[in-house]
Amino acid sequence: MSLKVLKFGGSSVGSAEALRRAAAIVKDELPSGGLVVVSALRGTTDRILDACAAAGAGRVSEAQAHLAALRDRHRGTAAGLGLLDTVAAEWEPLFDRLDQLLTGMAMLGEATSRGRDSALAVGETLSAHLAAACFGGTFREVREVMRTDARFGKARPQLADLRAAAAPWREALAAGALWITQGFLGATAEGLTTTLGRGGSDTSATLLGEALAADEVQIWTDVDGVLTADPSLVPEARPIPQMSLGEAEALSAFGAKVLHADSLAPGGRAGFRLVVANTLRPSASRTEILPVPPRREPGAVTSVAYKEGLSLLRFPASEGLEPPLEAARRLEEAGALRFGLVSSPAGTLLAVRPDTPAAAKVMETLAASGPELETGWAVVALVGEGLRADPLAALRHLAALGQEPVGGLLTGSSTVSIAFLVPESRLGDLIPRLHERCVDGPRPSRSAGRQKAG
Template sequence: MSLKVLKFGGSSVGSAEAFRRAAAIVSEELPAGGLVVVSALRGTTDRILEACAAAGGGQLPSAREHLVALRDRHRQVASELGLWTEVRPTWTPLLDRLDRLLTGMAMLGEATPRGRDAALAVGETLSAHLAAACFGGAFREVREVLRTDARFGKARPHLAALRTAAAPWREALEAGGLWVTQGFLGITAEGHTTTLGRGGSDTSATLLGEALGAEEVQIWTDVDGVLTADPSLVPGARPIPQMSLGEAEALSAFGAKVLHADSLAPGARAGFRLVVANTLRPGASRTEILPVPPLRPPGAVTSVAYKEGISLLRFPASAGLEPPLKAARSLEEAGALRFGLIASPAGTLLAVRPETPAAAEVLGTLAASGLACESGWAVVALVGEGLRADPLAALRHLAALGPEPVGGLLTGSSTVSIAFLVPESRLGDLIPRLHDRCVDGQPPLRIPERQKTG
């Protein structure tokens, strides 16, 4: 049989009604069985992190207040589903474990990355047990198979070990089993729980899809697939019916929140179809991300993406390359995202987005040293397979916009995108104009007959 993996994020399992909608989708999509991956209930991960921070700061009573709120919330959802009696025996030891972990953090006066990962695993596991009961499936512990390194908080998978461990799962699922497991979690060779970091639940779903030889992995979220632009700036943005992995990777890099680069790599390796769909509107449009690029007219742009909060560091030509490279390394190690490093005879430009307090502190130190540092910038990207056939089309689109204050072009290694820097203040006007010219002004995206799927 062809195997499917379905993943439901926190917004798709955030309430009793959300669980019921997800159960209907599972019944429709997996009549002959398959694997379901679920995140923690919406807000649970943040609540556990707040509890860990309080416990690590020696405030155990405050940490336990978070625990009580977490317990009450889960009990309410389970009771509304009529499943409290069924899940209570599995939930009680999990919540007791979380209490012990918080107590240990308070005694040590520290919430270590390893301790936080162990605590976060409780939230994912509570949700998976409830989902198994709601969907009529069997719970399976993802840590049976998802082997990782020991980088707690941002673990990376051991692919060969994962494939080997997943073989019994594949046999059972192909025989018609319906299993529910956790997202976001892994385990080291020594048996310690890890988490996969940002986008971890999507990543675990696609990793499992790769290891199990799945034909399709579906990511169920709260939007109608991947859109042609941010609908908060472009109300007319619409779902993209089909897109290539290259387009998806570029959009992920340049701000599309529905996708994360780590979740796309397994599809590139294994060649399965990745689908993004809306739990709230299961019959609405959805996006298929295909290993074989769909046909696009030369120069066609599929989507306009952007990312705010960019800071620019300008190094004089006399500094050479070592100082900007050293700054880039320090910022990335502290948690910044690097969007560009442009070297020219006139000097070097480093474009970064500080994602963590530590990265912001490093950036402040560099600015205090006398380095020219500018905040308030954004990166904007035009993305489309059509640019592969006509890469100069993007420059023609930009030229038609007139005297925009462009801070630099960021071409990178991708042949399906071109990005540039603009002041954040220009986004409200620029993104709609780009979408109107580059997306709405092009022929409609079409699904070739040879690529339509049933």
């Protein structure tokens, strides 16, 4: 039997109407059973984090107000589906648990990462119970199988333990069971609750797909698959019907919000098909991410991606590599995303996005100690398997930049992308121009490239 895993994000289960749409998709996609992974209802995770922060700071009434709002919102959604009586018995102990956790944080005067993970688990579990009732399936606790280490807030899966624990699930699902479980959550060997961090729900689905030897994992979101560009900058951007795992990884690294790098690795290891589809338009185009690369014309670019908000640290050549490497380590530990570390006889360039207050503070400290700091930069990437077939095509595409103030080229192990730094202010003009030339325009062949660059 072919086994599928379906994952629905917060926007796909955020209201009674959204849950009804998701239920219709489950009925169509899993007529003979399978596994459904759901996130917390949209906005729930942020509200729980706000409640934890308030409790840890001693603002008990504010924390209790958040709890009351969560209770009212969930009860209202269940009532809208006619399922409040069905889920009430499962929900009340969860709300009580969250109340106890917030009370404990207030007494300690601290919201620890372990405490936050336990609180966040309530949101995921409330959603999974409601989805099980709505979809006509059975709730199963993901912490039975999702084994992780004890890095609370960003736990790492223990793959061998996960596969072993998932064996009974595999047998039941193969026999036709329809199970609904939580995303984002895991548990240590001692049974302590953990969360998988950013992109955790998608990662949960693909990890479970790997452990269950699934043939396909579907990520249901609010866009028609992976697009050729950001539609806010390129209105004519269109879904990519099929793409390779390498293309997906490159797009994830360089800004595609619909994909997260951690969720792609299980597909690379297990070889299942990963599908991205739109809950709002189930019959619309979708993207299949395939373990075997689809055929591309030499030089073809599949998508143009970007990430704004980057800062550049420039270290003089006289300092060698040790200071920039130490700076990169400190920034990443503080939550920054590193996009490039380029060294040359002229010096070393470190490109990062300081996504947390802690990282921004480290950046300020580093800039005060010597290296030159520049803000307001972005990274732009051209991505496509066609670049692997014709590596020189990347240089021809870059000719389209003309006199653009490029801050540097970023290279890595991937042969399906080329990335470069530009001022943020140029994105609105540059992304549509690159999309028109590299994605919509004629694909340059090797011979054409030799005759005329650009």
